[in-house]
Structure formats: C-alpha cells, structure tokens
C-alpha cells in the first residue's frame with residue numbers, strides 16, 4: 001500500500017542538472033528507473049522494477065492530476081505536471097514531470113516514460129501547493145472518489161477558463 005508508510009514531512013532535494021527518469025509498461029508498471037530516481041526515492045532497483053508507479057504516490061497529490069495525466073498519455077499526447085512523490089523512508093520530493101508515450105514503428109503505444117527536473121520554487125509555493133490543497137479538499141468533500149475527482153476537475157477547468165488559458169499554458173506561465 002503506497003500510503004501505509006509514515007510520512008516524515010522532510011523534503012528531499014536533487015541537483016538542478018539531474019533528471020529523474022522512469023519508464024513503464026502500458027499499465028504504469030515500472031520497467032526502468034535511472035540512478036537519480038533510485039537515489040532520490042531511496043529505493044534499490046529491485047524494489048521498483050515490476051512495481052506499479054503508484055508505489056511512490058504521495059497522499060497530497062490530487063487524484064484529478066493523475067486522471068488528466070493518464071487521459072493525455074493514453075491518447076498519445078504528452079503532459080507536464082508538478083508532482084510530489086514519497087520516498088521509501090517517508091520523505092518527499094517535488095518535481096516538474098514530463099510524461100509521454102513511447103511508440104513502436106507502427107505508431108502504437110508500447111509504454112510510457114517520464115523525465116523529471118527540479119521545479120521552480122516560487123511556482124510551487126505560490127501556485128501549485130495551494131492549488132493542490134484546494135483540489136484535494138474538493139475531492140474529499142464528497143463521499144465517492146469519482147464524483148470528487150469530477151468536482152476537482154471542474155474547479156481546475158473553471159480556474160483556467162477564467163484565466164483564458166489551457167492547462168499546458170498554465171503550467172508554463174507560472
């Protein structure tokens with residue numbers, strides 16, 4: 001269970017020049033993790049390869065962001081998203097993730113991969129953290145998760161509509 005580990009509240013940081021990389025199969029099971037991922041997430045390769053990617057899910061991440069991610073990548077498109085992940089010891093680290101499908105020569109999706117870099121600190125503290133808190137609160141307000149995700153997603157859409165920009169523009173504007 002991803003959320004069974006006790007959270008320490010301690011944030012981990014990684015080098016501005018480093019890229020955290022993982023690859024998954026079509027269901028999101030990890031097939032590759034680079035050295036930086038293993039160092040930051042405090043796992044050994046054998047702990048992660050063959051495991052679902054939600055093993056590092058942090059409870060502060062709104063469900064609606066992952067729903068958007070899966071909807072995008074399954075339809076063959078890329079997405080950028082701010083993500084907080086949990087480490088093996090219950091610490092956490094923030095990334096700006098780029099998640100994209102991998103195609104074979106017939107242009108069929110054969111898996112996915114993600115490259116993650118150090119996120120902009122001001123964007124995180126001033127925009128993303130309060131936004132994710134709001135989205136998570138909306139998701140928890142109703143008894144069933146599916147409705148909660150729809151409510152949170154509508155809030156995000158309305159916020160973007162009021163700004164007159166799409167999700168991608170929003171991510172790059174902050």
Ligand SMILES: Cc1cc2nc3c(=O)[nH]c(=O)nc-3n(C[C@H](O)[C@H](O)[C@H](O)COP(=O)(O)O)c2cc1C
Pocket residue numbers: 022023024028052053054055056057058061063066083084085099100112113114
């Ligand atoms: C290539 C790829 C990379 C992913 N990276 C992460 C990640 O770093 N952290 C994370 O929590 N979920 C990541 N996910 C999404 C997870 O598969 C999952 O949807 C998410 O953790 C939510 O889990 P849940 O549906 O059990 O709540 C990734 C998925 C893919 C395909």
